[in-house]
Amino acid sequence: MSLPDQGVRAMVMVLFDLGETLESDGVLRAGALEVLQELADLRRDGRPAAVLGLLSDTRTPAGPDDLAAIVAEYRALLDELGIRRFFQPFSRRVTLSAQVGVGKPAAAAFRAAVARADPTLGFADVVFVTENPDHVRAARVLGMTAVHVRPAGSPGAGGAELPAVLPVVRDLLAAASDDVPVLGGDRALASVGAPAGERLFLVVQNGRLFQVDHPEVPVLLDTGRHLVVDLEPEVAQELEDSGGACWTLRPLPVGPVVTTPAASGRGPETEAVRRCVDQLSRDRFAADLATLAGHATRHSASADFDAAATWAAAQLAEAGFAVTTQPVPRVGGRCRNVIADRPGTGPAPRDVVLVTAHLDSVNLRGPEAPAPGADDNASGSAGVLAIARALDGAETELDLRLVLFGGEEQGLFGSSHHVAGLTGAERARIRAVVNMDMIAGLNTAVRGVLLEGAAVSRTVLDALAEAAATYTGLAVSIGLSPANSDHVPFIDVGVPAVLTIEGADGTNRRVHTERDTVAELDLDLAMEILRMNVAFVAGALVPASVGAGSRELVTPR
Numbered sequence: 001m002s003l004p005d006q007g008v009r010a011m012v013m014v015l016f017d018l019g020e021t022l023e024s025d026g027v028l029r030a031g032a033l034e035v036l037q038e039l040a041d042l043r044r045d046g047r048p049a050a051v052l053g054l055l056s057d058t059r060t061p062a063g064p065d066d067l068a069a070i071v072a073e074y075r076a077l078l079d080e081l082g083i084r085r086f087f088q089p090f091s092r093r094v095t096l097s098a099q100v101g102v103g104k105p106a107a108a109a110f111r112a113a114v115a116r117a118d119p120t121l122g123f124a125d126v127v128f129v130t131e132n133p134d135h136v137r138a139a140r141v142l143g144m145t146a147v148h149v150r151p152a153g154s155p156g157a158g159g160a161e162l163p164a165v166l167p168v169v170r171d172l173l174a175a176a177s178d179d180v181p182v183l184g185g186d187r188a189l190a191s192v193g194a195p196a197g198e199r200l201f202l203v204v205q206n207g208r209l210f211q212v213d214h215p216e217v218p219v220l221l222d223t224g225r226h227l228v229v230d231l232e233p234e235v236a237q238e239l240e241d242s243g244g245a246c247w248t249l250r251p252l253p254v255g256p257v258v259t260t261p262a263a264s265g266r267g268p269e270t271e272a273v274r275r276c277v278d279q280l281s282r283d284r285f286a287a288d289l290a291t292l293a294g295h296a297t298r299h300s301a302s303a304d305f306d307a308a309a310t311w312a313a314a315q316l317a318e319a320g321f322a323v324t325t326q327p328v329p330r331v332g333g334r335c336r337n338v339i340a341d342r343p344g345t346g347p348a349p350r351d352v353v354l355v356t357a358h359l360d361s362v363n364l365r366g367p368e369a370p371a372p373g374a375d376d377n378a379s380g381s382a383g384v385l386a387i388a389r390a391l392d393g394a395e396t397e398l399d400l401r402l403v404l405f406g407g408e409e410q411g412l413f414g415s416s417h418h419v420a421g422l423t424g425a426e427r428a429r430i431r432a433v434v435n436m437d438m439i440a441g442l443n444t445a446v447r448g449v450l451l452e453g454a455a456v457s458r459t460v461l462d463a464l465a466e467a468a469a470t471y472t473g474l475a476v477s478i479g480l481s482p483a484n485s486d487h488v489p490f491i492d493v494g495v496p497a498v499l500t501i502e503g504a505d506g507t508n509r510r511v512h513t514e515r516d517t518v519a520e521l522d523l524d525l526a527m528e529i530l531r532m533n534v535a536f537v538a539g540a541l542v543p544a545s546v547g548a549g550s551r552e553l554v555t556p557r
């Protein structure tokens, strides 16, 4: 996944348009070099405070070779202008419409540019600089600060001079809070005698799998799913790529929120959404869950996975969806993704909402060991079927796509393959991805859910939290360190995806063992999480009914 530079988190991003903003006819605008240099020199606690990026509209590529040519031309232009050094690494700081599939002012183009630069940044942390007034407006709708500059070479035109960017960035930096809680905040770290920053690492784990693998590593803070651990940097480097789909280790970012309780209040209830929520059937969900967990295993390469995929595809077809399958390479057997589509009734081309879960299960002892995977993840898979049935008969404007992935436990193979197969335009039309992975394990006194996304997912996180407040009694936490499930490949390409997972899943010790059975589950928790997800999806599919907290979801492209 894409991560911030090791140990460095910029507080703000300054995102520039190139043509007519910084250059005109291949010549750098007067004063541009000085402004870029001043921004690059800004420091906070001795570290670079601003990350600089470029977002440019280019021609549509004729094919993969042409895309490479467009990127090479752009890189050469930056070299000619003498400004490429401000936008390094090029692959993270420069975003072209040819790469994203859409250009400005589409939200997806802005989202991709911010996510590539630093997935912990939100739109509120971005200053966008352009001479195009339409793009200024679009950026502000998304919550960015936008600076409208006078077009290069048009002395009479409206807009500010380029140096006007500097005070705007300084003001935003001054307003950025130093005191953002990380696993309970700096005070919590100090209270456990945390060492200097370069020895602190963040672990995101499924179950207690990091602690099972590495009991020798000292844990300083433990919220279950998230740990802060103390490691020699060289040791950490060796561990970094060995967690597979069980856990990830990365330098502890400076500042970003790891988990926070959601502050969303209730939204307005709508009749259409309420009807879908009430159409959820607990009995049917229980029966589907029992069928899936009734297989000895659903290991991706097993005959039982094949049987479960065939059964689930038939269920989705019966619910009125057009079902296709997509082979998942590198896993073995007949591992595949099951994809179910239902078109909306709005005018084409339509955006789409995705609901996903992984169908496969695993036992850490090996492919032959029993792996009922009732919670992980028959619960999410049966949840996808439940959502398909709950939306039956609902009039929806947008398209709905449900995906059951294979190969998740081997390393997110099914979802990575699915995302890699989408064109830029197909990615750009995805409004939201709601992924379910473990929704029925009750690990806490109060029924709760963790919504896990990244800055790109912020509006989906907020809309889900609002749906939870309106239609459920769930306690909601929000996490911004996505890891270990099928939402990650989407987030990595700038698509707003969110994992919905039982609260405190890190205390669930049955994960990936033969003890992950239906008898251990709390179906009331699963039904609450399903109510939230159905309410969100039903609302998102009929954009006019989405709550006020979801402006970005209804931004026209």
Ligand SMILES: [Zn+2]
Residues within 6 Å of the ligand: 358, 376, 377, 408, 437, 438
């Ligand atoms: Zn799982």
